Amino acid sequence: MNVEAPLVDVRDLKMHFPIHAGLLRRQVGAVKAVDGITLSIRQGETLGLVGESGCGKSTVGRAILRLYDITGGEIVIDGRAIGSVGQDSLRKMRPTMQMVFQDPQACLNPRMTVAEIIGEPLREHTDASRVERRARVVELMNLVGLNPTFASRYPHEFSGGQRQRIGIARALALNPKFIVCDEPIAALDVSIQAQVVNLLEELQDELGLTYLFISHDLSMVRHIADRVAVMYLGKVVELSPRDDIYSEPLHPYTQALLSAVPEPDPMLAGTKRDRIVLQGDVPSPANPPEGCNFCTRCPQVMDICRGIDPAFREVAPGRMVACHLLDPAHGGTAPTRAARRDAAEASEPRHDQQGETS
Amino acid sequence: MPEGDRAVLEVKGLRTAFSTRGGAVHAVNDVSFDVKRGELLGVVGESGSGKSVTMMSLIGLLPMPPARIEAGEVLLEGEDLLTVSPRRLREVRGGEVGFVFQDPMTSLNPVFSVGFQIVEPLRRHMGLGKRAARDRAVELLELVGIPGARDRLDDYPHQFSGGMRQRVMIAIALACDPKLLIADEPTTALDVTIQAQILELVHKLRDELGMAIVWITHDLGVVAQIADRVLVMYGGQVVEQAPVKPLFTDPRHPYTRALLKTIPSVTGVREPKLQVIEGQPPILGAFPVACPFRDRCPLRFERCDAENPAREPCGPGHDVACFHPIAQTAREEAVA
Numbered sequence: 001m002n003v004e005a006p007l008v009d010v011r012d013l014k015m016h017f018p019i020h021a022g023l024l025r026r027q028v029g030a031v032k033a034v035d036g037i038t039l040s041i042r043q044g045e046t047l048g049l050v051g052e053s054g055c056g057k058s059t060v061g062r063a064i065l066r067l068y069d070i071t072g073g074e075i076v077i078d079g080r081a082i083g084s085v086g087q088d089s090l091r092k093m094r095p096t097m098q099m100v101f102q103d104p105q106a107c108l109n110p111r112m113t114v115a116e117i118i119g120e121p122l123r124e125h126t127d128a129s130r131v132e133r134r135a136r137v138v139e140l141m142n143l144v145g146l147n148p149t150f151a152s153r154y155p156h157e158f159s160g161g162q163r164q165r166i167g168i169a170r171a172l173a174l175n176p177k178f179i180v181c182d183e184p185i186a187a188l189d190v191s192i193q194a195q196v197v198n199l200l201e202e203l204q205d206e207l208g209l210t211y212l213f214i215s216h217d218l219s220m221v222r223h224i225a226d227r228v229a230v231m232y233l234g235k236v237v238e239l240s241p242r243d244d245i246y247s248e249p250l251h252p253y254t255q256a257l258l259s260a261v262p263e264p265d266p267m268l269a270g271t272k273r274d275r276i277v278l279q280g281d282v283p284s285p286a287n288p289p290e291g292c293n294f295c296t297r298c299p300q301v302m303d304i305c306r307g308i309d310p311a312f313r314e315v316a317p318g319r320m321v322a323c324h325l326l327d328p329a330h331g332g333t334a335p336t337r338a339a340r341r342d343a344a345e346a347s348e349p350r351h352d353q354q355g356e357t358s
Numbered sequence: 359m360p361e362g363d364r365a366v367l368e369v370k371g372l373r374t375a376f377s378t379r380g381g382a383v384h385a386v387n388d389v390s391f392d393v394k395r396g397e398l399l400g401v402v403g404e405s406g407s408g409k410s411v412t413m414m415s416l417i418g419l420l421p422m423p424p425a426r427i428e429a430g431e432v433l434l435e436g437e438d439l440l441t442v443s444p445r446r447l448r449e450v451r452g453g454e455v456g457f458v459f460q461d462p463m464t465s466l467n468p469v470f471s472v473g474f475q476i477v478e479p480l481r482r483h484m485g486l487g488k489r490a491a492r493d494r495a496v497e498l499l500e501l502v503g504i505p506g507a508r509d510r511l512d513d514y515p516h517q518f519s520g521g522m523r524q525r526v527m528i529a530i531a532l533a534c535d536p537k538l539l540i541a542d543e544p545t546t547a548l549d550v551t552i553q554a555q556i557l558e559l560v561h562k563l564r565d566e567l568g569m570a571i572v573w574i575t576h577d578l579g580v581v582a583q584i585a586d587r588v589l590v591m592y593g594g595q596v597v598e599q600a601p602v603k604p605l606f607t608d609p610r611h612p613y614t615r616a617l618l619k620t621i622p623s624v625t626g627v628r629e630p631k632l633q634v635i636e637g638q639p640p641i642l643g644a645f646p647v648a649c650p651f652r653d654r655c656p657l658r659f660e661r662c663d664a665e666n667p668a669r670e671p672c673g674p675g676h677d678v679a680c681f682h683p684i685a686q687t688a689r690e691e692a693v694a
Contacts, residue, residue, distance in 0.1 A: 052549035159638050189404040190576065191635040194620040198632055223622040223632060246624060260554035261624045262579030265606055277558055278551045281519040
């Protein structure tokens with residue numbers, strides 16, 4: 001990887017939410033929403049974080065920005081460790097790290113005008129005068145493609161896509177280096193999604209931003225991300241450069257996830273893709289299975305998977321995977337294309353030829 | 359499995375409007391289509407394109423007022439559902455026409471057991487006795503792939519996961535052997551791996567039971583996978599209808615083309631920049647006298663502002679509502 005230190009470095013991050021029950025509200029357990037993840041994001045890079053609902057991807061985004069008090073682990077952003085610092089010093093860090101939220105309806109105060117919403121971070125964190133703030137708001141609105149003459153309007157007067165632009169302008173107000181985008185396009189229509197994604201990419205080129213892009217939309221992540229981390233039940237199961245992960249997914253969960261995405265092309269959908277339909281549902285994060293978290297649904301499960309949690313290790317340059325199948329110490333295969341094809345052929349009955357669709 | 363070409367459902371010139379404080383909203387304008395036995399019709403469109411309102415209008419599920427069906431015919435095997443008595447309509451709903459809604463949590467009643475909710479239509483519509491209805495409910499749950507069906511009959515909706523709840527919804531919709539199943543974004547609230555399970559299930563059921571299915575979705579990927587024929591809706595109108603393959607290989611309407619290009623693929627070529635449809639969907643205030651897509655259309659010319667195009671055939675089973683000659687004839691641009 002790169003010699004220079006990454007902008008964001010997360011080590012063994014844990015975020016457990018306690019469960020209280022009974023008359024005395026004693027703690028009886030914990031929802032292990034995030035259970036030991038390690039990742040780093042380089043300056044100017046977009047890391048895509050994908051997974052199904054409930055896998056903990058949003059919690060990761062919020063925990064990295066310390067919107068929660070984390071249970072364990074270290075977070076270093078721009079050279080400063082923020083894992084356990086207090087709220088006061090955290091507040092000084094806030095201008096560097098910002099967030100764009102999923103629901104543009106819910107994250108904008110309906111009683112504030114657009115100018116007030118975008119200008120609020122400036123009022124809180126800088127001592128800019130009213131005139132300066134106003135000028136910055138106009139600049140930001142132009143930057144995200146909003147007409148500055150609408151500055152005194154209220155959020156409800158804008159469409160979903162425009163509201164998301166307001167949210168982005170607010171996040172940009174303090175010249176952040178790192179932005180967590182938590183499902184920024186999930187609430188938008190397809191034709192509007194592309195507009196917002198293009199805007200985020202343009203802003204990245206122009207301002208040298210670093211993104212953590214959280215999404216369940218695998219095709220959009222393929223478009224925007226440089227590297228992709230796949231989460232399952234509170235853990236990252238695979239982290240690889242984008243092209244590698246989409247052309248040759250290594251973890252069985254990544255393989256199943258990618259094969260489950262409906263392809264908007266009946267030719268492709270009918271022909272070359274072997275579909276892996278996973279059985280059953282995701283286990284509860286309050287009570288994860290013993291061993292590998294994916295062992296209850298994995299089509300290639302082995303005995304060892306039910307006992308020992310696989311380590312998250314580098315199996316090829318830049319490619320991190322947590323799976324016993326890829327660990328030579330446990331009789332796993334080297335992660336080459338040929339080996340994987342053999343493995344796939346060996347387990348042929350589990351793969352559903354998806355021919356009848358077309 | 360199709361028995362002749364007779365349409366199970368035929369909709370002609372349906373028009374639905376809502377009265378609001380800001381004036382009338384014309385949500386559905388002259389929508390016509392049909393579905394045959396054993397056929398799966400996909401209906402795609404963005405939010406506000408009128409796809410859900412169309413389906414709700416069919417069997418009188420819209421609150422009236424504010425909704426008002428202004429014109430049209432809805433023929434279920436020849437019987438016009440817009441003119442039948444409320445009593446007959448109740449028989450049709452849940453009997454001959456089954457429904458699956460988007461959110462399986464809000465469409466199941468949380469205070470009744472799943473078994474009760476499946477048994478209810480069986481007793482009402484089919485007049486089954488208690489024991490027989492219960493046996494049939496178990497059969498249905500097994501059909502939709504719920505393990506340990508008999509034991510789960512007395513469980514409540516919250517005890518099921520999202521995918522399982524949607525299976526329960528499908529079981530209820532199938533309870534009375536419907537001729538037509540209307541599914542309104544049934545997999546939108548589900549994760550992709552669960553969605554894959556449900557798509558597989560619906561395919562299997564369609565082949566086994568041979569009913570007609572109308573599947574509403576905004577996801578072109580889902581349509582590509584399961585539909586036989588597709589309606590594309592925009593601004594309350596059907597802008598294009600085609601069998602699934604031509605729709606993706608030879609889309610004619612500028613909106614369909616643009617829509618296909620805005621979606622990145624997980625396996626195909628990765629474009630350096632996403633194509634964008636500029637602008638916003640129309641606000642359906644006045645009854646449209648011009649093409650609803652004209653403000654965002656790259657091919658717009660004078661006629662688009664003056665008239666609203668009707669659907670014209672442009673291939674086998676393929677029709678399109680666009681004046682531009684490219685839409686009606688040429689295919690080289692679509693291929694390129």
